[in-house]
Amino acid sequence: MTGRRAVLGRAFYARDDVLEVARDLLGCLLVVPTRTGRRVSGRIVETEAYRGPEDRASHAYGGRRTARTETMYGAGGTAYVYFVYGMYHQFNVVTNAADVPHAVLVRALEPVEGVDLMRRRRGRARPRDLASGPGKLCIALGIDRGFDRADLRGDRVWIEAGAALRPREIASGPRVGIDYAGDWAARPWRFWVRDHPCVSVR
DNA sequence: TGTCCGATTGGT
């Protein structure tokens, strides 16, 4: 497939520090081709790190291992996609080694390729409304539960390296929608490109 | 099997 350069490999995802992976994912390009091979992609501008089993906000908190969370126990470099609120999907990247349930939730993208298709799927016109949220980006890219467990080095979905961001351009703060996590909710494990219009909230 | 609630979104 042409134009498919610098696809992130095992070494990128297998690292120990999920916070580092979450930061490094900013600026990278998330790509999901259509059935006809057309590229639909967006620059990652917001992520959140989840560090089970100690992280109370993680689905793998306490070592919870169920049919749904099993994916998180796989080797780094696979997709963890789940369904929430009865209508939305969330796309995560599994990190670290097998049996270590760490993951990074991709929360927002800046549309890059296939923007018209993203507009049709989302029913919105402005670029900033297409993928500025975890549920929105899944709709825009056509990601559903069928992508759960997909190998990120395969041909269904992958991530390409982007230009490294300067530390100054990266902002961090508490993760969103995890008030049930007690003191873990305050940890600044959400990362985003400072002042970027496509970031989900705030 | 029954109940509770969610790693959200969009409209009021």
Next chain:
DNA sequence: CCAATCGGACAG
């Protein structure tokens, strides 16, 4: 502020 909407997790 709140409804939508349904599967996952867990109690019984």
